[in-house]
Amino acid sequence: MTCLMLTRRPLACLLPLILGVALLALPGPAGAEDEQPKGEESKGGEGKQEAAAGNTSPLTAAQDDEAKTLAAAIKKIGKKKNATLVLPVLEKIDTLAHEAFDKVLLKLLKHESSLVALRVADMWEWRVRDKKVAGKLWKASWAEKKNNRRYSVKAKVLKAFARGGIPLNPKQYKEVERAWRWIVGNPNPQNVPALSAIADYARLAADKRLFRPLAEELDEPGTDSPNAPGNPPADWWKRRWELWKGSKPAVVEALKALTGKEFDKTAEAKAWCEQKGKEKGVAW
Numbered sequence: 001m002t003c004l005m006l007t008r009r010p011l012a013c014l015l016p017l018i019l020g021v022a023l024l025a026l027p028g029p030a031g032a033e034d035e036q037p038k039g040e041e042s043k044g045g046e047g048k049q050e051a052a053a054g055n056t057s058p059l060t061a062a063q064d065d066e067a068k069t070l071a072a073a074i075k076k077i078g079k080k081k082n083a084t085l086v087l088p089v090l091e092k093i094d095t096l097a098h099e100a101f102d103k104v105l106l107k108l109l110k111h112e113s114s115l116v117a118l119r120v121a122d123m124w125e126w127r128v129r130d131k132k133v134a135g136k137l138w139k140a141s142w143a144e145k146k147n148n149r150r151y152s153v154k155a156k157v158l159k160a161f162a163r164g165g166i167p168l169n170p171k172q173y174k175e176v177e178r179a180w181r182w183i184v185g186n187p188n189p190q191n192v193p194a195l196s197a198i199a200d201y202a203r204l205a206a207d208k209r210l211f212r213p214l215a216e217e218l219d220e221p222g223t224d225s226p227n228a229p230g231n232p233p234a235d236w237w238k239r240r241w242e243l244w245k246g247s248k249p250a251v252v253e254a255l256k257a258l259t260g261k262e263f264d265k266t267a268e269a270k271a272w273c274e275q276k277g278k279e280k281g282v283a284w
Contacts, residue, residue, distance in 0.1 A: 055163065057126040059097035067098035075104045083113035090119055097127060102136070109140040109157075114150050121156035128164030137161075142175055151183055152190075155197035162204035173209055176201075180213050187239040192246030199250035203257040211258055211282040215269035217251050220244060258282065 062070070070093050077089045086108070093101055105127070108120045121141065128134050141147055141157045158176065161168060168176060180198055183191045195217075202210040221244050226234035255269060256262045259280060263269040273284045 057097070057163075059095055059126050062093070062096040062098040062100075064098070064100075067096070067100040070096070071098075071100040071104050074101075074108075078104060078108050078111065078116075081112045083111075083115045086111070086113070086116050087119055090116075090123065094123065099129075102127070102133065106136055106140045109137075109153065110144050110146050112146075114153065117147065117150060117153045118156065121153045124157050124160040126160070126163055128160040128166060130164070131166055134161055134164060134166040138172060142172070151179055151194035152197065154179065155194040155201070158198060158201035159204060162201050167205070168207065173207070177210070177213060180210075184217065184243070187236065187243040189239060189242040189246060192243060195243065195247040196250035199247065199254040203250075203254040206258060208258055208280075208282045211255070211269075211273070211277075212284055214251050214255050214258075215263065215266055215273070215284075217244065217247070217266075218255075218263055218269060219266045 074089055074093070077086055080086055090108075105120050105123060109117050109124075111117050111120070124137060128137060137157055137160060142154050147153050158168075160166075176198060180195070183195050198210070199214060201207065202214060221237065221240045223231060223237055225231060226237050232240075252262060252264070259269075259272065259276075259282065261272055263272070270284055273282055277283055
């Protein structure tokens with residue numbers, strides 16, 4: 001199927017209009033001034049933390065006094081609805097870890113701005129230490145009404161579960177699978193990061209329950225009769241193709257991590273599953 005890809009412009013990080021004098025005096029992490037905040041169009045698996053070797057966290061521990069000061073400043077500025085005020089302040093703790101940040105970062109997942117929520121979701125990747133923190137994170141993301149259709153926000157926090165070694169319980173997994181099928185069935189190229197992030201989760205957590213949904217996303221979508229009765233219109237197929245094209249690399253990598261095999265077509269993955277699935281712990 002021939003289809004023009006959408007041109008995406010990276011989201012530019014605007015300078016804040018107002019920042020407290022005390023906060024400005026605090027030293028930020030090296031290179032933070034040059035970093036662009038990730039918007040809903042940033043692709044999954046491309047964050048700087050993805051470059052960290054293995055399961056080694058790129059975060060460094062903040063001192064207690066420093067952490068409390070930063071957390072208080074973020075809590076205050078986080079009340080602002082304007083993302084351009086909040087995002088630069090978040091950069092102050094981008095590479096810092098401390099439990100004092102948990103409460104404010106959980107609250108900001110419910111921010112009015114989806115850009116703030118997405119940035120915070122990305123920041124949670126290496127911050128889950130135990131099941132208690134993971135439970136709070138799930139509640140603030142997947143169980144939060146404001147994030148009902150913020151699939152990129154919800155999908156990105158899954159990396160935190162994978163990094164923290166926290167498996168999804170059956171109910172949580174069902175919600176993730178349901179989100180995957182909704183995204184595929186209601187295609188929108190803006191959800192490429194969400195689909196890619198779910199695939200990244202499967203790869204990092206080795207969650208073999210996602211084998212079939214991933215495998216079914218290998219084949220290029222298309223139709224010879226887009227305007228036939230009962231068939232989605234041409235525009236639907238265009239959006240469906242763009243969603244598939246953007247997320248396929250993450251899908252292929254996830255399946256390779258789960259099975260040790262690199263598949264290009266759904267039929268290949270299904271045939272392999274019929275022969276090796278029981279042995280490898282995956283099912284169709």
